[in-house]
Amino acid sequence: MSLEKKDEHDHKAWLEERDLTAVESIFLTSLIWLDRRFRIVDYLEALETMYYRVNLQMPKSHTEQYNLDNKFWYWYPLYSLGFLSIVAYLVAAVTGAILGFYYAPSTGGDPSAAYNSMLFIMEDLQFGFMLRSIHRWSAQFMLAAVFLHMLRVYFTGAYKEPRELNWLLGVVLISLTLLFGYTGYLLPWKQLSFWAGQIGVEMALATPLVGEWAAQLIFGGFTLGESTLIRMYILHVFVLPFVVTALIALHVGIVWVQGIAEPH
Amino acid sequence: MTGNESTSENRTDEQLRTDGGPPATVPPDDETPTWRERKERTQGLSRLTYEYFERARREDQDLRQESDYVERDVLAFPTWPHEIIRNLAITSFFIGIMILVSAVAPPHFGDPADPASTPAIILPDWYLYWSFGLLHLDPINPELAILGDEKIMGDEMYGVLANGVVVGAIALVPFLNKGSARRPVEQPFWAAVGVGGVVFSITLGVLAIQNLVPLDLNVIFDLTFLLPVIAGIITYAVLKTMREGYMYDLNRRYYRLRPPK
Numbered sequence: 001m002s003l004e005k006k007d008e009h010d011h012k013a014w015l016e017e018r019d020l021t022a023v024e025s026i027f028l029t030s031l032i033w034l035d036r037r038f039r040i041v042d043y044l045e046a047l048e049t050m051y052y053r054v055n056l057q058m059p060k061s062h063t064e065q066y067n068l069d070n071k072f073w074y075w076y077p078l079y080s081l082g083f084l085s086i087v088a089y090l091v092a093a094v095t096g097a098i099l100g101f102y103y104a105p106s107t108g109g110d111p112s113a114a115y116n117s118m119l120f121i122m123e124d125l126q127f128g129f130m131l132r133s134i135h136r137w138s139a140q141f142m143l144a145a146v147f148l149h150m151l152r153v154y155f156t157g158a159y160k161e162p163r164e165l166n167w168l169l170g171v172v173l174i175s176l177t178l179l180f181g182y183t184g185y186l187l188p189w190k191q192l193s194f195w196a197g198q199i200g201v202e203m204a205l206a207t208p209l210v211g212e213w214a215a216q217l218i219f220g221g222f223t224l225g226e227s228t229l230i231r232m233y234i235l236h237v238f239v240l241p242f243v244v245t246a247l248i249a250l251h252v253g254i255v256w257v258q259g260i261a262e263p264h
Numbered sequence: 265m266t267g268n269e270s271t272s273e274n275r276t277d278e279q280l281r282t283d284g285g286p287p288a289t290v291p292p293d294d295e296t297p298t299w300r301e302r303k304e305r306t307q308g309l310s311r312l313t314y315e316y317f318e319r320a321r322r323e324d325q326d327l328r329q330e331s332d333y334v335e336r337d338v339l340a341f342p343t344w345p346h347e348i349i350r351n352l353a354i355t356s357f358f359i360g361i362m363i364l365v366s367a368v369a370p371p372h373f374g375d376p377a378d379p380a381s382t383p384a385i386i387l388p389d390w391y392l393y394w395s396f397g398l399l400h401l402d403p404i405n406p407e408l409a410i411l412g413d414e415k416i417m418g419d420e421m422y423g424v425l426a427n428g429v430v431v432g433a434i435a436l437v438p439f440l441n442k443g444s445a446r447r448p449v450e451q452p453f454w455a456a457v458g459v460g461g462v463v464f465s466i467t468l469g470v471l472a473i474q475n476l477v478p479l480d481l482n483v484i485f486d487l488t489f490l491l492p493v494i495a496g497i498i499t500y501a502v503l504k505t506m507r508e509g510y511m512y513d514l515n516r517r518y519y520r521l522r523p524p525k
Contacts, residue, residue, distance in 0.1 A: 014319070020312075027309055031316065041320050080354065087358045111376035122373060133366035141362055143391040154437070154458050157446040164438040171435045178391060185389050194377035195386040199396065206420030224379065261446075 079260070081149035086248065088142035093241065095135040102128070105233035107189060107226045114189040114229060139181055146177050158261035166254045173251060176244050183236040189229060197224050197232075385475060397468030398430065399423035403485060452503035460496030467491050 011032055015025065035041055102121050106113035121128040150170060153159055159167035182200070186193045201224065204215040212222070218235075220227030388396050402419035417425070441454050448455035467488040470477055474484055 011319075024309065024312060028312055028316065031313065035316075035320065041317050044317070045321075083354070084358055087355050088362065091359060091362060107377075111378075115376040118373065129370060130367065133370040134363060136371045137366040137369075138362050140390075141358075141365075147391070151458070151462065155448055155455060157441075157451075157454075159438040160442070160444070160446070167438045168435055171431065175431065178395075181389055181391055188373070189377045190374045191377055191383050192374055192387060194379065195383060196388045199386065199388065199399070202420055203399070203424050206418055206424050208421065 078148065078152040081145045081152060082252075082255075085142045085145035085149060086252075088138045088145060089244075089248070091138040092135055092142060095131055095138065096237070098131060099135055100237060103187070105187070105229050107229055112189050114187065118188045118190075139184060143177060143181055146174055150174060156261070160261075162258055163254075163261060166251060166258070169247060169251050169254070173244065173247050176240060176247065180236065180240050180244060183232045183240065186229070186232045187236060194224060197228060201228075385473075387473065390469070393469030393472040394430075394465040395427055397470075397472035397488070398426040400471050400474070401426055449503055449507045452500045452507060455503055456496040456500035459499040460492040463495040464488075464492035 015028065020028065099121065102117060102125060104113040104117040109116055118132075121132055123129075125131075153167070153170070182196070186197050197219070201215055201219050201222065204218060205211050205222065207214060215222055218231060220231045387393075399420065401423055405415050405417070405419050405422045407413050407415050415422075441451070443451075445451045448458075471484055471488045474481055477484060479487075
């Protein structure tokens with residue numbers, strides 16, 4: 001018995017045991033020669049698979065089976081709005097981080113350090129006007145996308161049975177997004193910012209029991225001032241980014257686990 | 265030969281069967297040869313090629329099994345490049361539009377904050393107009409006779425409460441509307457509620473910017489509540505009509521089977 005490993009794939013022996021004609025043996029020899037060098041088996045196999053795949057009778061898709069393609073094509077463009085809001089959120093995060101280098105959250109100075117820093121960003125800083133413009137517009141895009149996203153989910157019934165929790169999470173997220181926009185609206189400390197803040201304080205004070213406490217907590221007092229601006233700044237750049245990012249991750253994670261609810 | 269033998273065997277089997285035969289999962293066409301048969305019954309060089317390829321395949325398989333070669337199962341499309349490139353395309357399109365808009369329409373920058381002078385127009389950003397509009401609902405804040413026509417609560421608290429009611433109603437939707445219907449046609453009522461809500465948020469926004477709208481305040485206030493109802497009714501009527509047509513396809517067979525009166 002030989003120690004040498006037995007060659008189970010001995011093509012030569014296989015060729016000899018077959019009773020081949022001259023044409024056959026020439027063909028097979030050249031085929032083996034080519035295959036050894038260029039692995040044509042793989043390519044032919046791929047071709048073969050492609051052939052059978054093309055000629056395969058596929059089972060009807062869900063859409064074809066229920067004749068749905070004329071029913072939901074018009075929803076389809078609205079299926080990327082959640083993604084658009086995330087993209088806009090990321091753009092706002094990047095531009096906001098850069099704006100944070102130049103912004104000063106203070107009401108001191110004439111008329112105020114916050115307003116002056118905005119003037120500096122828009123008039124003196126290279127690319128500053130564009131930076132602020134992008135930050136603001138991406139926020140507008142995010143809000144619009146979030147509203148339309150909610151409408152799409154409502155009208156396609158995507159909040160139904162296994163997805164109630166994600167709808168609630170979405171309500172929380174849209175509220176936080178509005179708060180995000182509101183705090184950002186107050187930061188430039190211009191007339192509209194100030195009086196929008198005034199509305200907020202009055203709303204808080206109008207609430208019974210917790211109203212004064214809420215006004216103290218969120219606006220830092222019953223009249224607007226330095227503490228209001230600092231609280232809005234901290235909310236806008238420190239609290240909300242972490243909370244909203246975490247909730248968005250959870251929101252998307254649940255969609256990942258449950259799958260996208262297609263209309264059917 | 266072998267084919268004939270096997271069919272005759274099957275026939276005797278079927279004759280001997282008393283259990284009604286195998287389950288009725290018959291392949292679509294008995295005469296369609298399988299992939300393997302298609303290859304095996306070919307003759308000549310193509311058959312030779314097939315036999316060699318079978319051996320070569322077997323060889324590869326053996327090689328894989330005896331070495332420490334690890335073959336991954338493909339569970340999905342690879343993230344790179346398929347998904348990443350598609351998402352980058354969409355992302356760059358969106359970001360491009362955002363940059364274009366911010367270059368074309370830069371934001372307005374107003375006067376600095378002045379607590380001493382109240383401006384003629386006080387406004388939040390547009391996405392809070394609906395909420396600001398709810399603060400203007402004081403004309404319908406109920407008055408009580410027992411309090412001597414005094415209001416139960418302050419107008420501002422009434423507005424804050426309205427905000428809470430709206431957000432609460434939205435949050436309750438999945439717990440009120442059950443079932444598997446997914447299209448507006450399938451449930452015209454809920455679609456009408458949705459359209460009414462959208463129109464209500466718009467009319468509330470108009471109410472919030474009332475001093476910019478060239479209409480009498482009372483008219484604006486009435487329209488704020490009338491238009492959503494009208495829009496809801498129209499939506500309901502349209503979808504109900506559409507559903508009749510949509511249900512016709514489903515019911516046609518039923519109508520055909522019914523004897524004529």
